[in-house]
Structures are given as C-alpha cells and as structure tokens.
Amino acid sequence: MHRSDHSVRRRFSALRCSLYSGLVVPISEKALISRIRRASIRHSGVALGIGDDCAILRLPAGHEILVTTDFNLEGIHFRREWHPPAPVGHRCLTRGLSDIAAMGGEPIAAFLSLAAPANLPQTWIGNFTHGLLALAENFKITLAGGDTAESPAGILVDIVVVGSVPRGKAVLRSGAKPGDRVYVTGDLGGSAAALGELRAGEKSRPADYPRHFFPIPRVAVGRALRERGLASAMIDVSDGLSTDLAHICEESGVGAEILAPAIPRAFVGRKRKVVDLFHALHGGEDYELLFTAPPGRRVPNRIADVAITFIGNVIRDQHVTLISETGRRHKLRPQGWEHFRR
C-alpha cells in the first residue's frame, strides 16, 4: 500500500521483541515491553501470550468462554484534554471486565489493539499502558496479545477481554421473571456528574470523581451472585440505569417498577455533593451491576464490600415505571448516553 502502510504496524502476537517499536517515539519501548511481559505471565489460563500468530488460552474443565470487545476512540469515548492517559487505559479495560462481571464470569486475558497518531507523545502511551496494566494486575489477568498501527487521526483503542464461566451458569439478561426484585450495586450518576463538570469547563480531579476516572469493575460481586444463584438476570450499568434496565426488560419480556427514592446516588466532588436523580437514572459509565433476584432469595446488603440496594420489582406489563417519593408514577424511558448528552 502507500508509504505509511504497515510501516508502523506492529502486532503483539507477531513481534515479541519489537512491540511498539514502530510508534514514533519509542524511547522507553523496552520498559514498556518488559512491563507488559511481567503482566503477561500471571494467569494460569494463558498457555501462550504475545509472540505467535495467536494467543493460546486454557479453560478450567466444564467451563465456557466469555468474549467481549469494546471500542474506545478519542473524541467519542474520551477526550485527551479531559482525560489523562492513565485513566483512559484504566477505563478501556474496565469496560471489558465489567462485561465479564455482568455474566458472573472470571476474566482470563485481555487483548489491546492500539492505533496512535504519529505525533502522539511517547509519555502518553507509557501512561496509558501503565493505567491499563495496573488494573490488569489487580485482576490478575494477562495482556496476551493485540495489534498496533499508526492512526490516521486520533487515538484508537479496541479492547477484547476473554473470560470463563461454568458451563450453563452465565447470568444472562433474559432471565428476569415477574415478581423478581431489582437491585443495583454501589451508587449511580457519579461518572456522568464528572462529565457535567468537565463540560462546564470545570477541573475535575480524579480523586473527587473516582467512579469516572478509575472505575473498578464489579467482578467479585458478579461472581458471588452467580455462585450463590442469586441473580436471575444481570447487566452492567454502562449506558445508564434507564437504558440498561430496558435491555433486561426487553430480553426477558417483562417490565419493572422502580422506586425513585431507593436509587442509590453517588456523592461527588470535593464537597461530596449528592448527584441529582437525573444523573442517577440516565448517566452512563458507572460500571455498577444491575440485577434481578427471585423473591424468595435473601440478597445481602453488601457483597465483596460493595453495597447492594433494592430499587424495585419486575412486573408482567412490559413497561418501566418510575414511582416518585409522593407515589406519582411516570413512564421511565431509556435516556442513556444518546439522549442524555444532547
């Protein structure tokens, strides 16, 4: 192809020793590779990582494979002027891990496809990778491969996470039944609140908005819910409660009644102000788990040190209704990201 074709293409899986070397400012390339390789030997499920045409993964006996893939594109999913590189790396991987959590699964390995523009400072890539690998190490998963390329414009990331779950035991979106109760982990709206600040031109310190800059995926909670057979349906809150609840209802052929005062709202900013209901209902990227449980099951208030809150009930009628403090009923339409941000 033309001059730039493949000139910067470096495939992790192909070039064990020249990872990232094609990127324009490869000064600390060796440190980067060394860091990736250190992170690349952790999970016993990875038989072969970076360095061949494919990675080879192994499953525990009687398990199935979970696969999820997520784009993270500059200008679409993050902004360089708003998001420092380490949070961008962290958030990329959180998206994938959160999908594994929502099935009740166990993550094994991640694959990073990264295209960077020629003029991207090398420190950006270093800090991005640092943020991603720190989270990978926390969850003891391997960065087992990927691809790199020169980007025609902006930073382009695609993250794949592969995990496992005992055969037939994954918690799907489609298992909710009328009479089930609806729960959510942690609290909601904190990530959207940070975006609100950023959009208003305010400085948002990562320490004041941890759920936006360094969200921890709820893998342990998801696994516990699956192991204890508590969740009949589950999804992660990536698009906003109203949208993600609609997905469960649609897939399960049910509706729900949600009690507005019961929704746990995040406290954010330096003054720990509670977010408004609109953010909690429609803000996305909280990466909490939204699940339903059969009425007979006792769901604890905390699992793996994360609060679990009852917020409503599954009903037969296929609509979602929001019940206010005064008992007024409103139809709750999905207003996740797409609408929320207009």
Add this chain to the structure above:
Amino acid sequence: MHRSDHSVRRRFSALRCSLYSGLVVPISEKALISRIRRASIRHSGVALGIGDDCAILRLPAGHEILVTTDFNLEGIHFRREWHPPAPVGHRCLTRGLSDIAAMGGEPIAAFLSLAAPANLPQTWIGNFTHGLLALAENFKITLAGGDTAESPAGILVDIVVVGSVPRGKAVLRSGAKPGDRVYVTGDLGGSAAALGELRAGEKSRPADYPRHFFPIPRVAVGRALRERGLASAMIDVSDGLSTDLAHICEESGVGAEILAPAIPRAFVGRKRKVVDLFHALHGGEDYELLFTAPPGRRVPNRIADVAITFIGNVIRDQHVTLISETGRRHKLRPQGWEHFRR
C-alpha cells in the same frame, strides 16, 4: 461526554435489535441484522451470540482456545479508492482466519468492531458486511459480537477471531530445527503485484488479482499439517516471505537457506504474467502458509487442493541466505511491508 459521545455507539453484544441503527444512514439496517443473525447460528461452538454483555463459546473436550486480533484502518491497511467494500470486509476476516490457520486451528467465531464516519454511504457498510459474512459463511463461523461507533475520521475496523486446537497441539513459530525443510503453500507476490498496479494508477480488477482482493485463508491446509504432525513450525505470510521466515528463525533460534528458483511465484493480471522475485520475496498479504517439516517426513505436493512447494532448508547458523539460480549466495534480510513500500 460531548454531543456525539455514545450517540452512535451501538454494541452488538448489547443491542440485539438496534444493531447499526446509530449509523447515519440506517436504511437497510434490518436487512443487515437479519443477514448477521442468519450467519450467527452456524457454529455449534457458539452458545450465545449477539445480544448480551458477552458472547459465550464452547470448546470441544480437550481443546484450547486460540485468539487473534487485527486492525484494518482506512488509509493504513486499505484505501477506499482502491478497494471496493466487499473485498475490504473479506480481507479483514482473512487476516484473522489466516492466523488461526497458521496455528493449525479451527475457527469458531469472529467479532467485528466497526467505526464509520458519519458521512459514509450506507451501501458501503452493506457491501463490506456482505463481503465479510460471505467468507464467514464459507468457513461456517459465527459473527458472535463486536462493537460499533462513530469514527472521528475514516473507517476503522478491528477483527477478532476465536478458534480451537487440541490441547498442546498448536503449531508454533518456535519449533523449527536445523535439518528441517522449508515449504510454502500456493504462490507468492500476487497481492503485492496488485498494489504495485494500484499505486501506478492502473485499474486492478479483482478477478485478475484474486489473492489481493479475495484471499482465501489456508485453514484446511493448516489443520491437515497439524493433524498429520508434518509441520514443526508455521506462520502465515502476511508481512512477506523474508519477514515471516525471519520470525520463524528468530523464535526457533535457527537460520535458513532458501533456493530462489524454487519460490513459487504468482501469475497475475489479465495476461497472467509471473511476478518478479522481489515481490515474491518481500510482498505481504498473500496469506499463504510458510512452514518447516522434519527431514524424515514426506510432505505431499498438494494438500486440500493447494500446492505445497519445497523452498529450502533450516540451518543452525542464525542467518537467512538466498541461493540464486547460479548458486550465488546473498543474505536475505527481512524486507516485508515496511521497507518494501518506501
């Protein structure tokens, strides 16, 4: 985030019924979804495809998982003015399938992450998907998930292919031993020759350059070589013979002597002209298999209707030498894509 954030994000895994709806020209969206879903029920290894937080795949007993991921970016890996959309879709998937072939594996499922600029004609996406799915159907694999987004610039594709291989039986790059013989499938240089034409401003008809526009990955050959225990090391020729042979030599800690006259060269163009040696040595994207076999093993001339050609020998000395027709010896340096195209 800002207005466009997530407004076009559509996750296959999340939105079973609104796939692609966010893309700007969604006229035949339903036809597209219907086509993807038809292709999405083929492989018995896919327990759950599009429509949840993750896809769920199953392995045959005693097998391991193969994972490969490849970027395909407009302006880097393809050009819209050179490559019609169906070949772009076909070539994207071939890259992944060819990696599975190079391990001797069996593909199960593909995951497509596609970001398109807002002004991309809808027919482009339709034809791209058609090209990709036609190949997926040929290989009886499922398009089991992915992600879509609005692209800030250009068409961005990342393809993941997941496959399986009997435990411990994958053919690695690292197994070549001094005394082994070197073989290649099919013929080489045909894809690079098409690029040469395109760069010179010539029209290249896909029918005249099938290996460039519609390369068929050598999955059956790779599997047969693994099953018969013939290949000691294997790689697919994606970066060019000189570069990919260097990868095998590096990973195996060996060298090789290649007989220039033995290299099978492609016949291309309307007049079926043979490509020159330079293209055959250094041109990439032929997606043939390059492998080594122990000296005692009889390697057939054809496997799965594809020619197998002996081209040289593995040696202890860690250099690659090219021996010309007259017996002259040259050092063969990796001159795949990067250098080839400058």
